[in-house]
Amino acid sequence: MTPRQAPRDGQIGFLYFPPIRVQGISIAGEQTAISIPEYDIAFDIGLCPRPVLTAPFVALSHTHMDHIAGLPYYFSQRFFQKMATGTCYCPLEMANPIREMMRSWIALERQETPHQIVGLSPGDEVEIKPGVWLRAHASSHTIPSLAYALIEKRKKLRPDLAGASQDDLRERRLRGEEITQTIEVPLVAYSGDTEPAPFLFHDDFTKARIVICECTFYDNEHRDRAKIGKHLHIEDLRPLLSAWTAEHVVVVHASRRTLLSFARDRLASVAGDRPADSVHLLMDFKSNRKRLEQQSAQFDPVASECGDPESAETSDAG
Numbered sequence: 001m002t003p004r005q006a007p008r009d010g011q012i013g014f015l016y017f018p019p020i021r022v023q024g025i026s027i028a029g030e031q032t033a034i035s036i037p038e039y040d041i042a043f044d045i046g047l048c049p050r051p052v053l054t055a056p057f058v059a060l061s062h063t064h065m066d067h068i069a070g071l072p073y074y075f076s077q078r079f080f081q082k083m084a085t086g087t088c089y090c091p092l093e094m095a096n097p098i099r100e101m102m103r104s105w106i107a108l109e110r111q112e113t114p115h116q117i118v119g120l121s122p123g124d125e126v127e128i129k130p131g132v133w134l135r136a137h138a139s140s141h142t143i144p145s146l147a148y149a150l151i152e153k154r155k156k157l158r159p160d161l162a163g164a165s166q167d168d169l170r171e172r173r174l175r176g177e178e179i180t181q182t183i184e185v186p187l188v189a190y191s192g193d194t195e196p197a198p199f200l201f202h203d204d205f206t207k208a209r210i211v212i213c214e215c216t217f218y219d220n221e222h223r224d225r226a227k228i229g230k231h232l233h234i235e236d237l238r239p240l241l242s243a244w245t246a247e248h249v250v251v252v253h254a255s256r257r258t259l260l261s262f263a264r265d266r267l268a269s270v271a272g273d274r275p276a277d278s279v280h281l282l283m284d285f286k287s288n289r290k291r292l293e294q295q296s297a298q299f300d301p302v303a304s305e306c307g308d309p310e311s312a313e314t315s316d317a318g
Contacts, residue, residue, distance in 0.1 A: 010025065010047075010049060011025070011285065012024060012025060012049060012050075012051055013025060013026070013282035013283045013284075013285065013288065014288060014292065015248070015250060015280055015282065015288055015291075016292060016295060017209075017210060017247065017248050019038060020036060020038050020039075020187075020188070020209075020210060021035075021036065021037050021038065022034065022036060022210065022212065022250050022282065023035055023037070023051050024042070024046075024049060024051065024052060024282070025046055025047075025049050025283070026046075026214075026252035026253050026254075026282055026283060027066075027253075027254075027255065027256060027283065028066075028216050028231075028253045028254060028255040029066055029255060030046075030066055030256075031046030031047045031049075031066050031067075031069065031070070032044045032046050032066060032067050032252065032253060033045050033046030033047070033048065033049055033052045033067075033070065034052075034190070034212060034252065034282070035051050035052045035054075035055050036055075036150070036188055037051070037054070037055070039128065039129060039132055039150055039187070039188065040055055040056050040057055040128060040129060041055055041056075041057045041058070041059060041128060041134065041150070042055035042057070042058045042059070043058075043059050043061065043148065043190045043192070043212065044058075044059075044060060044061055044067040044068070044192070045058050045060065045067065045068060045069070045070040045071045045074055045088075046066060046067065046069065046070050047069055047070045047073075048070025048071075048073045048074045048077070049070075052070070052074070053074060053077055053078065053081075054083075055086075056083075056084055056086055056087065057086070057087050057088075057089065057128050057134070058071070058074065058086060058087070058088045058089070059088075059089045059090075059134060059146075059148045059190070060088060060089065060090040060091070060094070060098075060146075061139065061141075061145055061146055061147065061148070061190070061191075061192025061193060062091065062094075062141050062143055062144065062145035062146070062192060062193060063090070063091075063094045063097070063098070063143065063144075064143065064193070067192075067193070068098075071088060071098070071101075072101065072102065072105055072113070074086055075088075075102070075113045075114065075115040076105075076109075076113045079113050079114055085114040085115060085116055086115065086116065087116040087117075087118060088115070088116065088117050088118070089118050089119075089120050089126065089134065089136075089148075090117065090118070090119055090120070090146075091119065091120065091144040091145060091146050092119035092120060092121045092144075093119070093144040094119070094143075094144055095117050095118070095119030096119075098117050099117050102115050102117070120136040120146060121136065122136055122137055122138035122146065122199075123135075123136065123137075124136045125151070128150075131152055131153055131154065132150060132151070132152050132153075132187070133150070133151045133152075133153060134148055134149075134150060134151075135148065135149045135150075135151055135204060136148060137149065137199040137202060137204065138197070138199055139191065139192050139193075139194035139197055139199060140194050140195045140196075140197040140230060141192070141193045141194050141195070141230045142229065142230050145192055145193065145194065146192065147189070147190060147191050147192050147194060147199055147200075147205075148189070148190045148192070149186055149187075149188070149189045149190070149202075149204035149205065149208060150186075150187040150188040150189075151184050151185065151186055151187065151204065152184070152185040152187055153182050153183070153184055153185075154182070154183045154184075154185060155180040155181075155182060155183075156180060156181055156182075156183045157169075157179060157180055157181075158178075158179055158180060158181050159181075161179055186203065186204045186205070186207045186208035186209070187208065187209055187210070188208060188209065188210045188211075188212065189204055189205045189208040189210070189211045189212065189246075190211075190212045190213075191205075191211070191212065191213045191214055191232075192214065193214050193216075193230070193231060193253065194214065194230065194231070194232065195226070195227065195230040195231065195232065196232065196236050200240055200243075201240075201243055205244060206243050206244055206245060207245055208244070208246050209246060209247050209248070210246055210247065210248050210249075210250065211244055211246045211248075211249045211250070212249075212250045212252060212282075213232070213237070213240070213249060213250070213251055213252070214231065214232055214251075214252055214253035215231075215232045215233070215234055215236075215237055215251050215252075215253065215254065216229070216231035216232060216233075216253050216254060216255065217231060217232075217233045217234065218233075218234045218254065218258055218262060218263055218266045220235075223235070231253075234266045234267070234270055235270065237251075237267070237270050238270040238272070241270060241271055241272060241274055241279065242272050246278070247278060248278055248279075248280065249274075249278060249279045249280070250280050250281075250282050251263075251267065251279065251280065251281050251282070252281075252282045252283070254281070254283070260281065260283075260284050260286070260287075263281055263284075264281070264284070264287070267279050267281070277291070
């Protein structure tokens, strides 16, 4: 008897919201690693799938194994491939334990891998690209955790100086007067694993262009399980999807037991008046492939099919 072929794991979920790509893997209990190449950052590191390796920054939401296991490999491979040393941002309480983990690899590998660990507290922010800042938010999970937002900071002339002449503005600058104000534009928000918490209604989330949000439980009978594990249940998304003005919401972190067809139906039931094509499951290869083909056709009517993502209607893992 011919043996059954081994399962095809590790496929990358991919969504394109011009000019931003959201790509990675998120399967509850197995691994979560999501990269945003345009902003040089990955949220969580899972088992370090290849697209995540190129991100010079990793923002860890928390240190459960399915979110951090690939971190030593990430640092090692970047060193091996002669990339710049990667930087890992994490909850402040977990910075020293992560450093200890990296030190333990010295004895195992008989070498020291370059790495950078930076602990953050809620409200802390760091500039990761010119004008683009990573801001930490206080999430609520079973261990110390953070959510994150990417914020663009733009300088704009103060409203009270609108219409002022160039000579007047020049004189004010020479006197040391600040003639501009900083405008913050939320770009991408990432919830990490969390129970419902105030940060989800912060402007960084309600006004972000893209929100990447976990939703682990979809059955009505699993409300208590969601509370115990401090995860979001599908019904928790109902008020959030109403409050968020995001052009796109990317839902992640369902388990292999969750049928995609069931997850789609449940998302539609809580989406309210949101446009049909504004809420996505990252691991829904079939729907996302169809969407990408439609996008490709808009730019190139004779574009060939994109890749070969899994299309089976089984689970969010494909």
